[in-house]
Amino acid sequence: xxxSDDENMHSHDGxxxxxxxxxxxxxELELKVKALESLLVEKGLVNPDALNAIIDNYEHKVGPQxxxxxxxxxxxxxxxxxxxxxxxxxxxSELGYFGRQGEHLRVVENTDETHNLVVCTLCSCYPWTxxxxxxxxxxxxxxxxxxxxxxxxxxxxxxxxxxxxxKVRVWDSTSEMRYLVMPQQPAGTQHWSEERLRCLVTxxxxxxxxxxxSADAASEQDQC
Amino acid sequence: xxxxxxxxxxQGLGPISPVPEAEEPVFHTDWERRVFAMTLATxxxxxxxxxxxxxxxxxxxxxxxxxxxxxxxxxxxxxNLLVKKGLLTEGxxxxxxxxxxxxxxxxxxxxxxxxxxxxxxxxxLMPSDGEPEFSVGDAVRAKKIHTKGHSRLPTYVQGSVGxxxxxxxxxxxxxxxxxxxxxxxxxxxxxxxxxxxxxSSEDNSEVLIDLWQPYLENxx
Numbered sequence: 001x002x003x004s005d006d007e008n009m010h011s012h013d014g015x016x017x018x019x020x021x022x023x024x025x026x027x028e029l030e031l032k033v034k035a036l037e038s039l040l041v042e043k044g045l046v047n048p049d050a051l052n053a054i055i056d057n058y059e060h061k062v063g064p065q066x067x068x069x070x071x072x073x074x075x076x077x078x079x080x081x082x083x084x085x086x087x088x089x090x091x092x093s094e095l096g097y098f099g100r101q102g103e104h105l106r107v108v109e110n111t112d113e114t115h116n117l118v119v120c121t122l123c124s125c126y127p128w129t130x131x132x133x134x135x136x137x138x139x140x141x142x143x144x145x146x147x148x149x150x151x152x153x154x155x156x157x158x159x160x161x162x163x164x165x166x167k168v169r170v171w172d173s174t175s176e177m178r179y180l181v182m183p184q185q186p187a188g189t190q191h192w193s194e195e196r197l198r199c200l201v202t203x204x205x206x207x208x209x210x211x212x213x214s215a216d217a218a219s220e221q222d223q224c
Numbered sequence: 225x226x227x228x229x230x231x232x233x234x235q236g237l238g239p240i241s242p243v244p245e246a247e248e249p250v251f252h253t254d255w256e257r258r259v260f261a262m263t264l265a266t267x268x269x270x271x272x273x274x275x276x277x278x279x280x281x282x283x284x285x286x287x288x289x290x291x292x293x294x295x296x297x298x299x300x301x302x303x304n305l306l307v308k309k310g311l312l313t314e315g316x317x318x319x320x321x322x323x324x325x326x327x328x329x330x331x332x333x334x335x336x337x338x339x340x341x342x343x344x345x346x347x348x349l350m351p352s353d354g355e356p357e358f359s360v361g362d363a364v365r366a367k368k369i370h371t372k373g374h375s376r377l378p379t380y381v382q383g384s385v386g387x388x389x390x391x392x393x394x395x396x397x398x399x400x401x402x403x404x405x406x407x408x409x410x411x412x413x414x415x416x417x418x419x420x421x422x423x424s425s426e427d428n429s430e431v432l433i434d435l436w437q438p439y440l441e442n443x444x
Contacts (some may be wrong), residue, residue, distance in 0.1 A: 033255040033299065035320035037262060042322045044332060045269065045311055051261040053335035057342060058249045058260070099343040100264075104392075121232030121378050123278055124294070132258075133250055137242035139294045145234040148380065148431050149422055157240050168429035172232065174376045175411055175434035176274075176348040177392060204245050 006099045020023065063132035064203035066097050067180060070107075070130055071206065072197040075185045085109060090178065092130060102129025102178055108171065109182045110208070115162050117155070117208035118179045119147035125173035127180050131203060148172055158209040181205070183212040225279075225370055226379050228286030233380040233422070259295045263302050268333050268341050271309045275402035278305045279374035350408030354392035356437070360413060362388045363443040366414070368436060374402030377439045381431075385443050386416035389432065397436055410437040 040046040055180040070092055074081035084091040088105040092098070105127055108116040120126065121144045126134040137143050146154050151168045155161070162168065171179045183205040189197060192215075200218050231237075251257045263412060267277060274328070279302040289297060306312040311330075316323050358364055366381045376398045394408035401407075411434055418429045 007278075029296065029299075030253075030255045033258050033262075036299070036303070036317070037258055039264065039312065039320060039322060040262060040306075043312070043325075045330065046262060046265045047332050047334050047338075049335040050265050050268075050333050050338040051258070053338055054261040054264050054342070055251075055257045057339060059257070063250070079229065099345045100341075101345070103345040104349065104395075105404050109382070117272040121380070122229055122376060135242070135245070136252070136294065137240050140240065141231055141234070142237040142240045144231040145237050146240070149233045149418075151429050154240065155361060164428065166286060166428070170429065170431045172378065172431055172433045174378065175392070175395060175436075177411075177413075177434050202245055209242075 042124060045153035047114060055140040058128070058133050062099075062128060064130075064206065065198075066092075066095075066132075067127075067203070067206045068080075068198040068201035070097070070180070071182050071201045071212075072194050074107075074182060075197055076194045081182075084182075097129045099129050101125070102127050104175075104177045105129070105180060106177055107180045107182050108169070110184045112166065112184075114167050114169055115208065116169050116179075116181045117147060117151055117169060118173060118181060119144060120146055120173040121145070122174060125176075125178065127178035129178075130180050131206060135203070158204065160210050186212050186214045188215045213223075225374065226370070227282040228284065228289030228351060229282045230379050232378045239405045248265060256295045259299045259302075263298050264342070265333070265338060266302055266306065266311075269311070269330050270339060271311065271330075272305050272345070273401055273406070275374055275396075275398040276404070277301055277305065278398075279402045280308075282374065302425075348396040350394045350396060352408060352410065356391055356410045356412075358391070358410075358437070358440060358442075359386050360388050360390060364388060364412075364414060364440040365443050366433075367439055367441055369439065371399070373399060375399050375439075377435065378433070380421060381433055381435075384416055384420045385421065386414040386433075389415045392434065395436070397438070399436075399438070411435070412437070412440070414440070 021133065041048055070084065074084050080091065086109050088107040089103070110116055124134055124139040126138065143154065148170050151170050152162070165185060173179060186200055189200065200213040202210060202213060205212045226238065251260065281297045283295070284300055298425060303317060307314055307317065345425040363385055365385045366377065366383065368382045369375060369377055390413045392411040394412065397407055397409040413432055414435050416431045416433065418431065421431060
């Protein structure tokens with residue numbers, strides 16, 4: 001996008017970290033997008049129903065609720081966990097999750113010794129089939145720059161602190177392999193049902209920037 | 225290419241300031257929805273692949289890439305591809321109206337077909353016709369490759385020595401795929417200690433990067 005256009009869009013200077021939130025859409029950009037869509041429809045290059053179906057799919061159907069189902073099942077079902085860690089693509093396919101940006105999936109398990117964190121320094125690669133579309137911060141320049149060079153400081157910005165003895169493994173998604181973190185099951189939830197465990201499994205815990213919700217935190221929110 | 229997108233290890237970009245998970249919508253504005261959907265839908269015309277799509281976004285001036293929001297970069301990407309592939313003209317984009325007829329031979333998916341395509345995906349594993357050059361446990365150096373084309377070898381890893389953790393098999397090689405040539409190369413997961421990447425560093429962390437065989441060389 002040209003500089004002259006951009007000046008009308010939003011301020012970046014002195015606004016680090018918030019400049020990409022777009023709470024107030026720039027009118028010029030909205031018009032440009034509408035014009036492109038009209039042109040594509042007029043030329044018969046896109047089907048408007050297909051555009052709406054694509055949006056609906058990622059806004060309402062595919063999302064981190066899929067990943068939470070996968071992780072909670074692995075917590076309670078040892079044979080599923082084994083299959084998941086051996087061939088995640090096949091294991092989640094059996095639950096119905098396969099497709100774009102999930103063709104070659106790996107699940108990496110957090111333990112007391114090892115914590116996993118996923119990033120894509122070159123763009124925004126993310127396991128869509130189990131997490132949906134990535135949040136803005138995952139696609140932001142600061143996260144992509146810093147997750148590989150200062151992961152513990154990045155974790156601290158999400159309020160996550162790990163023992164110094166825990167090794168942090170940062171997965172830079174440069175290929176079409178997609179990585180999903182399996183967080184540790186929180187203490188005191190061993191007797192919980194699989195359905196109840198799902199609400200401990202946040203999106204951020206499956207990227208690795210946070211731990212799964214504690215039993216207390218989940219109870220306070222009265223969701224489980 | 226070492227464009228604005230090649231961000232690993234860059235400094236001075238400020239804090240992450242994440243929006244709390246429960247408060248962030250999938251799309252922030254309607255124009256983001258439309259750009260996302262147009263990108264996927266035009267991709268389904270089969271006129272370009274994912275690496276060409278990435279290259280179209282990366283090829284902007286780095287200042288523009290960094291200043292734009294995420295979906296603004298996507299918008300730039302599809303506009304460039306639509307023109308490059310002759311589906312739209314610069315004149316049509318500027319005038320926002322049709323000047324030449326649409327390409328009638330293109331197959332344009334309807335909503336059911338689009339959802340089916342999303343559910344099928346595009347696996348990149350390919351048959352291999354050779355033996356892998358490296359084995360698990362080998363020490364390898366990421367080459368210095370200063371290409372103007374598309375590559376998935378991040379600058380921050382170039383010149384560093386790591387260790388092969390796994391061979392993922394033969395996968396579509398982005399450097400050629402971005403130029404329209406679909407061919408495979410062995411893909412490895414390579415482990416680099418933080419010290420090997422950054423000199424002195426935070427203790428006890430490592431970076432795993434997926435690298436294709438042409439990006440790597442033996443360490444004597």
